[in-house]
Amino acid sequence: MLKILLIDRCYFTRSGLEIWLNQAGLFSTPVVVTGLNNLMLAKEHAMQWQPDLVIADLYGFSGDLHHVQQLSSLLTACSEHSKLILLQSGHNAEMESYCQQFPVAARLAKSSSLEQLARMIDTALLARPVYAEPQNAAPLLTRQEEKVLSLWMEGTNNHSIAHRLGINGKTVYTYKRNIRMKLGMCNRFTPFLSLPEGVG
Structure with missing residues (x-):
């Protein structure tokens, strides 16, 4: 199975590339594509999930x-584990110079x-090295934790998250604690280091 991570601030680019990469016949092997618009989550995802390919537009x-x-x-x-393709949506000489220190495909x-x-x-x-296929792969976050994180990043408070997901408010607190531990967040404000589209 081929794992591809898309990192892009633009929702339309992410969703368009995801649809295009998932189309039948583009690859000879099944593909799993994950798109993220948060640099901290992207770093954690790259470390834990170890995708074969990362396509990133860092300019956004x-x-x-x-x-x-x-x-x-x-x-x-x-x-470390992936081939990296940088998409350039702008010009930033300092960023371009800095990125040259890293292996970019x-x-x-x-x-x-x-x-x-x-x-x-x-x-x-x-050109990527061939790794042994893991026998079982566990997702970084559970489905419920992903839902809590999405609502959390939208700025939804614990009471509203609990109401929307039909769970207890204390359970929301527990989910948030587990999310912070799994993603190595240093404090409760870490998810807001990169705001979702349309915020700000």
Whole structure:
């Protein structure tokens, strides 16, 4: 099974690429695609899930960064087990210079055609090392934890989360604690380091 992680602030790019990557016949093996718009979650996902390929547009996050060195943990996590393709939706000389320190399989303008992206993906996947297939794979978060995290990141309070999911308020607190532990969050504000689309 081929695992692909998409990191992009733009909802339309993420969902469009996800649909395109999942279309029948694009790959000779089954594909699992995960799209994220949060750098902290992307880093944790890259470390835990170890995707075969990461496709990222980091330019959309440049306003969230105090310094480009904040990308180091994400770029390290992506390059340890994965091939990394950087999509360039803008120009940031400092970011481009910093990213050159890490093994990047390809850089491609975001306005490039899907045919060009497909060629880059093929080249990157052919160059990746072959790992033994794990016997069983466990997701990082449970489905219920993912629902709680999504509502949490929207700014929904514990009472509203409990009401929407039909659970007790204390259970929401427990889910949040488990999420923080699994994702290595240092405090309860960590999920808001990168706000969802439309916020701000």
